[in-house]
Amino acid sequence: MRDRPTAASTRFELLAQELEQQIAAGVLRAGDRLPSVRQTCASRGLSPSTVFQAYYLLESRGLVRAAPRSGYFVTARADGVLLSEPKTSEPQSGSQPVEVNDLIYACLGAARARDIVPFGSAFPSPVLFPLDRLRRALVSSTRRLEPWSMVEDLPPGNLRLKREIAKLYLRQGMNVATDEIVLTHGAMEALNLCLNAVTRPGDAVVVESPTFYMALQALQRLGLRAIEVPTHCREGIDLGRLAQVIELYRPNACWLMTSFQNPLGSLMPEAKKRDLVELLARHDVPLIEDDVYSELYEGPAAPLPAKAYDRRGLVLHCSSFSKCLAPGYRVGWAAPGRLAREVERLKLMTSLSGSIPVQAALAEYLQEGGYDRHLRGLRQSLLTQRNSLFDAVNRHFPDGTRVVRPAGGYFVWVELPVGVDAMALHRAALAQHISLAPGPMFSARAEFQHHIRLTCGQLWDEALERAMRTLARLVDDAVRAVAAEPASV
Amino acid sequence: MRDRPTAASTRFELLAQELEQQIAAGVLRAGDRLPSVRQTCASRGLSPSTVFQAYYLLESRGLVRAAPRSGYFVTARADGVLLSEPKTSEPQSGSQPVEVNDLIYACLGAARARDIVPFGSAFPSPVLFPLDRLRRALVSSTRRLEPWSMVEDLPPGNLRLKREIAKLYLRQGMNVATDEIVLTHGAMEALNLCLNAVTRPGDAVVVESPTFYMALQALQRLGLRAIEVPTHCREGIDLGRLAQVIELYRPNACWLMTSFQNPLGSLMPEAKKRDLVELLARHDVPLIEDDVYSELYEGPAAPLPAKAYDRRGLVLHCSSFSKCLAPGYRVGWAAPGRLAREVERLKLMTSLSGSIPVQAALAEYLQEGGYDRHLRGLRQSLLTQRNSLFDAVNRHFPDGTRVVRPAGGYFVWVELPVGVDAMALHRAALAQHISLAPGPMFSARAEFQHHIRLTCGQLWDEALERAMRTLARLVDDAVRAVAAEPASV
Numbered sequence: 001m002r003d004r005p006t007a008a009s010t011r012f013e014l015l016a017q018e019l020e021q022q023i024a025a026g027v028l029r030a031g032d033r034l035p036s037v038r039q040t041c042a043s044r045g046l047s048p049s050t051v052f053q054a055y056y057l058l059e060s061r062g063l064v065r066a067a068p069r070s071g072y073f074v075t076a077r078a079d080g081v082l083l084s085e086p087k088t089s090e091p092q093s094g095s096q097p098v099e100v101n102d103l104i105y106a107c108l109g110a111a112r113a114r115d116i117v118p119f120g121s122a123f124p125s126p127v128l129f130p131l132d133r134l135r136r137a138l139v140s141s142t143r144r145l146e147p148w149s150m151v152e153d154l155p156p157g158n159l160r161l162k163r164e165i166a167k168l169y170l171r172q173g174m175n176v177a178t179d180e181i182v183l184t185h186g187a188m189e190a191l192n193l194c195l196n197a198v199t200r201p202g203d204a205v206v207v208e209s210p211t212f213y214m215a216l217q218a219l220q221r222l223g224l225r226a227i228e229v230p231t232h233c234r235e236g237i238d239l240g241r242l243a244q245v246i247e248l249y250r251p252n253a254c255w256l257m258t259s260f261q262n263p264l265g266s267l268m269p270e271a272k273k274r275d276l277v278e279l280l281a282r283h284d285v286p287l288i289e290d291d292v293y294s295e296l297y298e299g300p301a302a303p304l305p306a307k308a309y310d311r312r313g314l315v316l317h318c319s320s321f322s323k324c325l326a327p328g329y330r331v332g333w334a335a336p337g338r339l340a341r342e343v344e345r346l347k348l349m350t351s352l353s354g355s356i357p358v359q360a361a362l363a364e365y366l367q368e369g370g371y372d373r374h375l376r377g378l379r380q381s382l383l384t385q386r387n388s389l390f391d392a393v394n395r396h397f398p399d400g401t402r403v404v405r406p407a408g409g410y411f412v413w414v415e416l417p418v419g420v421d422a423m424a425l426h427r428a429a430l431a432q433h434i435s436l437a438p439g440p441m442f443s444a445r446a447e448f449q450h451h452i453r454l455t456c457g458q459l460w461d462e463a464l465e466r467a468m469r470t471l472a473r474l475v476d477d478a479v480r481a482v483a484a485e486p487a488s489v
Numbered sequence: 490m491r492d493r494p495t496a497a498s499t500r501f502e503l504l505a506q507e508l509e510q511q512i513a514a515g516v517l518r519a520g521d522r523l524p525s526v527r528q529t530c531a532s533r534g535l536s537p538s539t540v541f542q543a544y545y546l547l548e549s550r551g552l553v554r555a556a557p558r559s560g561y562f563v564t565a566r567a568d569g570v571l572l573s574e575p576k577t578s579e580p581q582s583g584s585q586p587v588e589v590n591d592l593i594y595a596c597l598g599a600a601r602a603r604d605i606v607p608f609g610s611a612f613p614s615p616v617l618f619p620l621d622r623l624r625r626a627l628v629s630s631t632r633r634l635e636p637w638s639m640v641e642d643l644p645p646g647n648l649r650l651k652r653e654i655a656k657l658y659l660r661q662g663m664n665v666a667t668d669e670i671v672l673t674h675g676a677m678e679a680l681n682l683c684l685n686a687v688t689r690p691g692d693a694v695v696v697e698s699p700t701f702y703m704a705l706q707a708l709q710r711l712g713l714r715a716i717e718v719p720t721h722c723r724e725g726i727d728l729g730r731l732a733q734v735i736e737l738y739r740p741n742a743c744w745l746m747t748s749f750q751n752p753l754g755s756l757m758p759e760a761k762k763r764d765l766v767e768l769l770a771r772h773d774v775p776l777i778e779d780d781v782y783s784e785l786y787e788g789p790a791a792p793l794p795a796k797a798y799d800r801r802g803l804v805l806h807c808s809s810f811s812k813c814l815a816p817g818y819r820v821g822w823a824a825p826g827r828l829a830r831e832v833e834r835l836k837l838m839t840s841l842s843g844s845i846p847v848q849a850a851l852a853e854y855l856q857e858g859g860y861d862r863h864l865r866g867l868r869q870s871l872l873t874q875r876n877s878l879f880d881a882v883n884r885h886f887p888d889g890t891r892v893v894r895p896a897g898g899y900f901v902w903v904e905l906p907v908g909v910d911a912m913a914l915h916r917a918a919l920a921q922h923i924s925l926a927p928g929p930m931f932s933a934r935a936e937f938q939h940h941i942r943l944t945c946g947q948l949w950d951e952a953l954e955r956a957m958r959t960l961a962r963l964v965d966d967a968v969r970a971v972a973a974e975p976a977s978v
Contacts, residue, residue, distance in 0.1 A: 126636035
């Protein structure tokens, strides 16, 4: 084990530590099944919950993974040691105008063709979604749609859908009024409208480093400056650095992905989210919270968004159904706190209204009550896919690679061995019909030149495993080429 | 006849002049049926096309109107004299920042409730649209929709739909490449993206006076300055004044509605459109052409847009299906000429993509081939409704009112008698459950305080006729109140 604290005090931690040692010693090897929970309870006289906690801990450390209905398996590399986590970025300080290059468009375009293994895609496989049931909802809801609603629902949007969204918040114990919700064309429009509502051209906006490229594009479009703040691969943005940046540069807004950040997969712990909201409230800085992945969690419940801790209406929470229910329908929303009316007006000015039939269809689907069952299946699939991709990186990629197992979503962030260029790898991979998202897409300064984002949105199969081996071989080649180069003068 | 030239030279003009004199002399009175085309051919030894031309001319002057399958009827007022046309505006010169007030939102909100007579609405009645057939297209197209298209069609949008739109252009003899077309959430998004593509904050943009309030909102949102140019109630923007404005202020773009302008209903003659395109090309000024009403024409064929005369890719043509086929679906497009790639990127940055199911449904509907039949019926209904509203204004409104019969669309622009305040009338009408769009909505400087826009989007019935009488009575009251006021000091 590299970089791993070993102090243990409770029963489950002791059990986890013991299993970890067996893995490190090669007693348990990659692919081995851990003893079942029942066996371990019996053999050690522990309660099931203690054993589960130990297994969860090992899983959170990437040492084992759960396979649906068959138990826990060791994921470690052949040498019994997992790859380390990526290091936290050290972006240059200061704000700067955003000039996104053609890279993003080129990469997005390359990831779309059907004969390409889509490790560079931003979307999970459509087969993971209940498209048939959605279609039936579309049929029955439009049959009952009154002609007048085609006109009346323009501007405010489908009221039933707003109520269903308010109920989704309520389920998390959050009280968001139906009329705070502004329906939009996907989260992307919601985020853009919120950004528009809280900034003027030339303003500075805090983003994570690395950050979602669409955030950079939105900043560029509105003539805003980006302040990139170091972001930890598991715990999200560095609050200490954020506090400094606020003092130094007085940013006009933050745009953060607090749960399962794209591309890192980081999940801010809830206490940290609360601290974030308090820090921003002290300085009156609005938070645009991009929260499209939170339904794709592991464990017992969805992580609360920062919005849950907002007492001042300063958090503009944006989400959509595109990643968890209905890709292609383009239905999202903002819950913009005290700026709700302003965002609603911007929506009216920008694109007037959402599409009435698809809004009605989603309202109907949500009311019918199959959403939870669908989400359980989707989460289980994505868990398996995340594990498979993470395992494959560990199995195949050379030493010096760094990777972290994300606790949700479908992106895996990989730091390549020193000297391996992500753009060159991107080109070499495309020649082998494999897409990936090179790190420079995720920075206003084209940083992360040795990083890639891999998408595990597909049902894992031998073709994907083979593509991972090919990718690993390309990385190997690059490592060897670097080693063979004469030292630079 | 007021304000009407009488020189006539050709046969049809002579016939028209003669009938006009009979109307003026009270021989033919309001509601009288003109002799049928067959009768007139026989009695005067003229060809049917000459008689039709004469009747069209009278119709274009507002003196007669066609009733479906029953002939032409005299529309004149009781005194045999039509109200005059509204005068052309004289907006203040210079550019100025746009600060749209709450009026627009208040008026749009007021027009939506179902118990309000919607003379202020921006939408025609949904019963005029083939909602059932669209629903069937939605059902069958989504049944055949491949899951992968839910992901693949994001960004570029449904290719079949783009092809169908290219075919609509082709039908008019225009060659617009499929990949010039950028699918958007309604024309509103298309217009916003095009405006965004050709301007930077602080730039000046030429608009018509009066202008569509959404154009003003878009200018405000992007921090642009408006230059309002006088616009004739039948023939559109004044090209002489436009040329002066271009020399003086070097605007960065024009945003015009060349066919059936909202609110005037004006239709630029084709030669004028060609001159417009040439003028702008000489100064390298892009034209954003808002062309959502052109399918709602009278006569044998749709008017060509200015885009048809564009040789330099400087016309960014924007339209949608919202006004002619599928309100509430929110499917529109831009054909942005040489700025197509830039607009496409802005679309990607703003809202990523359109809704795949509704795009597929419209593609299917258009391919099935019922569109033309639907349009014929819609045009016929709207013609009757325009005539009915125009007649009602002539019948009921007091002298001093000015109105012009638009040759397409569903808006009628009314200049109220001197001293009658549109905002006061708006409030008084709302108290009677009648909405209207007061003139100040259509100007960056809240001009047009004595104008209103009336919408004839509903099937005409006794309730609408009664509402027009009520409205006329309110105008009468206001005229009397003005007359009773002591002269201002």
